[in-house]
Amino acid sequence: MDELEKELLKMICEVCKIKDVVPENISPAAPLIGPESPLDIDSLDAVEIVFTVQNRYRVRIDSEETSRKVLASLESLADFVRANAEKNK
Helix, strand or coil: CCHHHHHHHHHHHHHCCCCCCCHHHCCCCCECCCCCCCCCCCHHHHHHHHHHHHHHHCCCCCCHHHHHHHCCEHHHHHHHHHHHHHHCC
16 A cells, blocks of 8 residues: 555545554555445445545546546545646646
């Protein structure tokens, strides 16, 4: 897990009030939302995550389809932030 993925995981845990997460136990490729998620994040949590990511990283996650792809995993979220934060500098 790289630094941005760790930072995003910490932010997600804060926003979703998830306690006792050991970053080393979370795979960056694991599903972020849904029943297979090791974080047990649901769709309401996803809305809060999108809002927080948009504000903190100054990126825009437009449609529901885009948000599903972006929030597929920590890895995809970090890739999206990297790619789009560069555009906004």
